[in-house]
Structure formats: structure tokens, C-alpha cells
Amino acid sequence: MRTYHECVPCFISQATEAVRFVTDDREIHDKVLRGVRRMVDRMDLSQPPIAMGRHVHRMIRRLAGDEDPYKEVKERFNRAALALYPELKERVKRSRDPLEAAVRIAIAGNIIDFGVNRNLQESDVHEAIEQAMEAPLDNGALSDFRKAMADASSILYLGDNAGEIVFDRLLVEEMPLEKVTFVVRGSPVINDATMDDARAAGLTDIVEVIDNGSDAPGTLLESCSEEFRERFETADLILSKGQGNYETVSHIPKRIFFLLKAKCPVIARDLGCDVGTMLFRRK
Amino acid sequence: MRTYHECVPCFISQATEAVRFVTDDREIHDKVLRGVRRMVDRMDLSQPPIAMGRHVHRMIRRLAGDEDPYKEVKERFNRAALALYPELKERVKRSRDPLEAAVRIAIAGNIIDFGVNRNLQESDVHEAIEQAMEAPLDNGALSDFRKAMADASSILYLGDNAGEIVFDRLLVEEMPLEKVTFVVRGSPVINDATMDDARAAGLTDIVEVIDNGSDAPGTLLESCSEEFRERFETADLILSKGQGNYETVSHIPKRIFFLLKAKCPVIARDLGCDVGTMLFRRK
Numbered sequence: 001m002r003t004y005h006e007c008v009p010c011f012i013s014q015a016t017e018a019v020r021f022v023t024d025d026r027e028i029h030d031k032v033l034r035g036v037r038r039m040v041d042r043m044d045l046s047q048p049p050i051a052m053g054r055h056v057h058r059m060i061r062r063l064a065g066d067e068d069p070y071k072e073v074k075e076r077f078n079r080a081a082l083a084l085y086p087e088l089k090e091r092v093k094r095s096r097d098p099l100e101a102a103v104r105i106a107i108a109g110n111i112i113d114f115g116v117n118r119n120l121q122e123s124d125v126h127e128a129i130e131q132a133m134e135a136p137l138d139n140g141a142l143s144d145f146r147k148a149m150a151d152a153s154s155i156l157y158l159g160d161n162a163g164e165i166v167f168d169r170l171l172v173e174e175m176p177l178e179k180v181t182f183v184v185r186g187s188p189v190i191n192d193a194t195m196d197d198a199r200a201a202g203l204t205d206i207v208e209v210i211d212n213g214s215d216a217p218g219t220l221l222e223s224c225s226e227e228f229r230e231r232f233e234t235a236d237l238i239l240s241k242g243q244g245n246y247e248t249v250s251h252i253p254k255r256i257f258f259l260l261k262a263k264c265p266v267i268a269r270d271l272g273c274d275v276g277t278m279l280f281r282r283k
Numbered sequence: 284m285r286t287y288h289e290c291v292p293c294f295i296s297q298a299t300e301a302v303r304f305v306t307d308d309r310e311i312h313d314k315v316l317r318g319v320r321r322m323v324d325r326m327d328l329s330q331p332p333i334a335m336g337r338h339v340h341r342m343i344r345r346l347a348g349d350e351d352p353y354k355e356v357k358e359r360f361n362r363a364a365l366a367l368y369p370e371l372k373e374r375v376k377r378s379r380d381p382l383e384a385a386v387r388i389a390i391a392g393n394i395i396d397f398g399v400n401r402n403l404q405e406s407d408v409h410e411a412i413e414q415a416m417e418a419p420l421d422n423g424a425l426s427d428f429r430k431a432m433a434d435a436s437s438i439l440y441l442g443d444n445a446g447e448i449v450f451d452r453l454l455v456e457e458m459p460l461e462k463v464t465f466v467v468r469g470s471p472v473i474n475d476a477t478m479d480d481a482r483a484a485g486l487t488d489i490v491e492v493i494d495n496g497s498d499a500p501g502t503l504l505e506s507c508s509e510e511f512r513e514r515f516e517t518a519d520l521i522l523s524k525g526q527g528n529y530e531t532v533s534h535i536p537k538r539i540f541f542l543l544k545a546k547c548p549v550i551a552r553d554l555g556c557d558v559g560t561m562l563f564r565r566k
Binding site (some may be wrong): 005006008009010011012013016029033037038040041043 | 289291312313323
């Protein structure tokens with residue numbers, strides 16, 4: 001997905017919030033936001049928004065001198081999500097259609113905005129789960145997905161954020177484990193899941209987990225490792241979680257299913273849905 | 284007032300909305316927003332936000348080939364406000380304190396967001412007037428203003444938008460007319476009032492009206508005519524209407540009263556009030 005004019009002010013706002021979250025040092029705020037304004041002048045709108053997000057967050061980490069400023073946030077979200085795991089697992093087991101229940105719970109993980117400045121309230125989580133359980137879901141996509149899983153010999157599950165990946169684990173557990181490879185980012189960017197989070201979520205114990213070699217908050221193939229690109233190329237089926245992965249792989253001609261909540265108006269327009277829609281869709 | 288980091292995304296959003304309002308030509312949208320991104324890179328944050336707004340709107344007018352893209356909007360708002368004038372005049376006359384009532388009505392004119400994309404709903408107008416009538420008002424500022432008017436020999440009333448200036452007229456009519464000079468922008472910028480609007484509002488029939496020689500949507504003295512700067516320098520009392528005037532004259536050591544609704548979080552913070560506060564304040 002290309003970058004739209006509306007994305008530009010949104011970048012700057014997000015960068016402003018992020019650098020203020022990462023440090024109280026006003027000189028660093030000024031330096032980063034000066035740099036962001038320079039980037040905005042030079043940006044290539046034909047690239048997906050994530051391409052710019054990658055450079056912005058790289059600059060924040062470099063200028064703040066912190067390789068993983070969201071480390072504690074990620075650990076907290078993983079712990080909070082893990083505390084919910086037994087109850088959610090029980091819910092999946094008890095349901096008439098465990099795969100559908102697990103898809104809905106995985107979307108719930110994307111609905112819960114593990115916003116970096118927010119405390120995770122139990123009530124929010126339960127609300128998100130009930131919302132995901134009751135929201136309309138494309139049954140055609142679900143049955144296509146079932147068939148695609150049966151047909152596939154290799155499935156890549158593109159993960160999104162820390163905390164959320166515990167919810168993804170519940171879906172992974174309803175998939176043919178021997179075929180699934182779960183993908184995390186190559187190195188820290190915002191609160192996106194990396195190998196540490198996959199380990200914390202228990203994913204490494206049940207399926208192969210690989211990292212994509214990139215620090216983009218999505219799957220920007222040209223920034224990924226050669227090794228990952230080969231895996232992506234040869235996979236029969238891709239399950240893409242969240243907006244960051246959507247905007248970076250939606251144009252690629254492969255068998256891809258998208259699982260996300262449309263949180264931003266530009267992505268919602270690109271998907272042809274309303275902001276807030278919970279989506280499970282075949283490309 | 285300087286420009287804050289939060290102002291930068293807001294500029295870009297406003298420019299995006301403005302250029303889309305002015306033309307449907309996507310090539311012009313792209314050109315303008317490319318130019319805005321270049322400006323954002325080069326901007327001087329020590330200047331008030333209006334300084335940037337001036338350049339953005341100048342570029343929009345130039346690239347869209349339209350010297351006054353908001354002409355019709357301004358005419359419509361003037362007509363709508365003039366239709367309310369008799370009823371509001373009656374209300375001022377009937378009140379126990381006509382000056383206070385007129386101050387409140389002038390603020391109501393600033394509360395009504397004569398947003399360029401909006402139709403003026405009669406219900407919004409009445410709501411704004413009732414809100415202004417009941418909102419807390421600094422009585423100390425009001426009595427200081429009464430005294431300052433009596434002491435002054437020359438008063439400059441810095442006007443804001445078309446439509447709104449009909450509401451200002453009601454306040455002007457409660458002031459010593461022989462001392463008052465009403466000030467409009469030197470040439471069209473957004474829906475800010477110019478000499479044409481002052482004429483339409485009937486202000487030119489009751490007081491001296493001058494223009495400031497500038498196309499900034501505020502009173503950016505360095506962009507004003509030499510003649511206006513002299514008038515500003517020698518005036519004993521300034522009444523400054525709206526945010527655009529506030530941010531450009533609030534640092535000047537003169538006897539200034541501000542009349543506005545704080546609509547933006549940055550200006551509210553600068554004023555030390557909440558967004559939405561209706562203010563009549565002595566500098």
C-alpha cells in the first residue's frame with residue numbers, strides 16, 4: 001500500500017508521541033522531530049507508510065541511545081496476555097468450532113490496543129474478546145482458510161505485537177503445527193514482537209519461529225533478510241496479522257489471508273471497510 | 284507565540300483539507316502537499332504558527348489560480364450572520380449590562396466555527412449564543428476594559444473571520460465609536476475578514492475600518508503595512524479577536540484584551556486554560 005497525504009501528519013504525531021514516551025530529554029525531542037521533518041520532505045509516497053515508520057523509529061532509538069525502548073512494555077504485555085491464556089484456551093476448547101473461536105481470539109489480540117502509554121485493563125481485554133466473538137466474520141474466508149491449510153505444505157504466520165502474540169498462539173495451536181512457521185521482526189521496533197517475545201509467549205516450544213531480519217514494523221520485504229525472503233517466496237500460504245503486515249504485503253500476488261482490525265482511516269479505505277471493522281479476509 | 288511540535292502535523296492536516304476544499308484537481312493537491320512538506324522541513328519554530336499558515340495558503344491560492352477561494356463561503360456567512368443581527372441587537376439592548384452582553388455575543392461569533400466545509404445551522408448558532416451567555420466571564424477583565432476604553436483615545440479592534448465580524452459589530456456599537464478603528468486583513472486568506480466583509484457587515488458605516496496590509500491569518504506585524512504598524516504602535520488599547528490574532532500579538536507589550544474561544548490544545552496550554560474555554564482576558 002502506498003503512503004497517502006493523510007499519513008504524513010499521522011507520522012509526525014506518532015513520532016512526537018513515541019519520542020516523548022522514550023525520553024524526557026527535550027533536546028532529543030527537538031533533534032528527532034527536526035529529523036522527522038527532514039524525512040517528511042524527502043519521503044517517497046510510493047512506499048508503504050511502514051517504510052517511513054522504520055526510519056523514524058530507528059532514528060529515535062539511535063538518538064535516545066536505547067536499542068529497545070519498549071522492552072519493559074513488551075514484557076508487561078506478554079505477562080498480562082499469558083495470565084489470560086488458560087481461560088482463553090478453555091474457551092477455544094469448549095467452542096463448537098475451535099478454529100473459528102481461535103481466529104476470533106487472534107483478532108481480539110489485535111483489537112486490544114496494547115498502546116504503549118496504556119495500562120492493560122482487564123475490562124478492556126474482556127470487552128475486546130466479547131466484541132471479537134460477536135462481530136460478523138466472513139465464513140467463506142474461514143472455510144477457504146481451512147481448505148488452504150489442508151492443501152499447504154508450508155504456512156507462514158506473520159506476527160504483529162508483543163502481548164498480542166499470546167493470542168496468536170491460540171490460533172497457531174488450532175493449525176497443523178508441523179506446517180506452521182511463526183515470523184517475528186528481526187530486531188526491536190516499537191512494541192512489535194521479536195524472538196524474545198515468541199519465547200515468552202511459548203510459541204518457540206510448539207512451532208518453528210523465525211525472524212524476518214528487519215526492523216520495519218511490518219513485512220517490508222526489501223528490508224528483510226535473504227533467508228526470510230526465500231521462505232516467504234516458497235511458502236504456500238501466508239497468514240498476515242495486523243495493519244503493519246497488511247500494508248507491506250497486500251500487493252504481493254500470493255495466497256494470503258489477512259487478520260486484523262482496521263484502526264486507521266487510510267487502511268480502512270484501502271480495505272473498503274469502516275474504521276473499527278474486524279477482518280478475516282482472503283487476498 | 285512560538286510554534287510547537289504538535290503544530291506541525293496540524294498544519295499538514297489543515298493544508299490537506301484546505302487544498303481539497305479549494306480544488307478537486309489531484310495534481311494540485313500533490314503539488315501543494317509536496318510544497319507543504321518542503322516548508323515543514325525548513326520552518327522556523329520560533330515564529331508563530333500563523334507565519335507558516337500564511338505561506339501555505341498563499342501557495343494554495345497560487346497553485347489553484349484563485350485569489351480568493353473562500354469568497355462564496357465568506358459571503359454566505361456574512362449573510363447568515365446579518366440575518367441574525369436584528370435579534371441579537373434586541374438582546375443586547377434588553378440586557379441589564381449591554382456591554383457585557385455584546386462581549387458575550389462577540390465571543391459567540393468566535394465559538395461558532397464558521398468552518399469552511401460546514402453549513403451554518405441555525406441550531407448551532409443559538410447553542411453558541413446560549414453557551415456564551417452562560418459561560419463564566421472574568422468580571423475584573425470586563426471592568427478593566429470599561430475603564431481602559433474610557434481612558435483610551437484610540438482603540439484598535441483586530442477582527443477575525445467573515446460572518447463573525449457581524450457579531451463584532453454588536454460589540455463595536457457598545458464602544459465609543461469615535462475612538463474605535465476596526466482592522467481587517469489586507470487581502471484574502473482562508474475565510475478571514477477583509478474590507479469587503481467589513482462593508483457587508485455594515486462596519487464601515489459606523490467606524491473607521493482599515494486593513495493591515497497582510498495576507499497572514501492573524502496580525503503578524505512584520506508582514507503588515509508600515510501604515511498599519513504605526514497605527515498599532517500608537518493605539519492606546521487593542522481588542523484582539525480569535526486565536527490567529529492572539530498567537531501573533533500576545534507577546535507584544537501593549538494594553539491588549541483578548542476575546543476568543545480556545546479551540547486548539549497548544550493555544551489553550553499557552554493561555555493556561557482548557558480547550559473550549561471562552562475567554563475575555565487582559566494581557
